[in-house]
Amino acid sequence: MQKVTIGIDLGGTNIHTLVVDHRGKVLGRDHSPSEAQVSLRRVIDNVAASAKNAARDAGIELADICCLGVGAAGTVDHKRGVVSEAPNFRGWRNVPLGRELSRRLTRPVVVENDANVAALGESWLGAGRKCSSMVLVTLGTGIGGGVILDGKIWRGSAGAAGEVGHHSIKYDGIQCVCGNQGCFERYAGASGLVRAMRRQGNSKLRGAITARDVYLAAKAGDQQALAALEEYGVLLGVGLANIVNIFNPQLIVLAGGVTNAGSLIFKPARREMKRRALTVPGKTCKVVKALLPEDAGALGAARLALLSKR
Secondary structure: OOOEEEEEEEOOOEEEEEEEEOOOOEEEEEEEEOOOOOOHHHHHHHHHHHHHHHHHHHOOOHHHOOEEEEEEOOEEEOOOOEEEEOOOOOOOEEEOHHHHHHHHHOOOEEEEEHHHHHHHHHHHHOOOOOOOOEEEEEEOOOEEEEEEEOOEEOOOOOOOOOOHHHOEOOOOOOEOOOOOEOEHHHHHOHHHHHHHHHOOOOOOOOOOOOHHHHHHHHHOOOHHHHHHHHHHHHHHHHHHHHHHHHHOOOEEEEEOHHHHHOHHHHHHHHHHHHHHOOHHHHHHOEEEEOOOOOOHHHHHHHHHHHHHOO
16 A cells, blocks of 8 residues: 555644645545634644544545644744744644644654645645745735745754745834834735735725735726735835845745735736846746645645655
């Protein structure tokens, strides 16, 4: 029997679990609430249950699973399988997640940061499958990232590499939750798009608007929304140029709901990136949309687990 593994994308709200063979074919899946704000024990119970549900969906026993991979939000010590810190999980500090899940499921478990495994998933089976070097940039409330260099996750000396949302694009800019000022995510996260919309002044949109509201208004021809998306795209391009100059990747893959705006943000972002990036890396780097928006994290976690068994 070929190697079969389970990949788990553990978020603050949901658990997304896939049973995957060695080629990446999905054999079974489960989607469950994580209940991160209840307790550590509840989350671990829910993850274990989700793994069993996915195996059941695939029609196999846990004993047939060679290993499991988990992508968890927060700072992760992948060598020890420990979640050092996870702001979205109540009371999580130095949690031995790998050991606890291995004890529950009686299978080997590897643990990695969620953005890193999402990048690995896109590199394996998604937009970056033909590239040896790529950077995944997730555009959500904030901005996350994962870096793949020479086909491997680049973790840095302390395992905290890839925090692309927290380089400054304006030294005296908006205060960020990380304590810095002018962080990339404050301008190119979803809140940055809303802020760009509010600067338009005479927009028809009022009240508590969202990034999706701006996109839908632009799609309907609202000129202020179109201008806001143009401004947002330029700011996004500024940050992408920095990423190009630092990592010289073949590809930057953009993920997250904001990417649904399509060319309305991709066109100004690509233009600004090429204008600001150094000539050679700027010419050779492409900016594309993620192909695995839902499954990238779980697939990447499964891939990491398979690699650990070689």
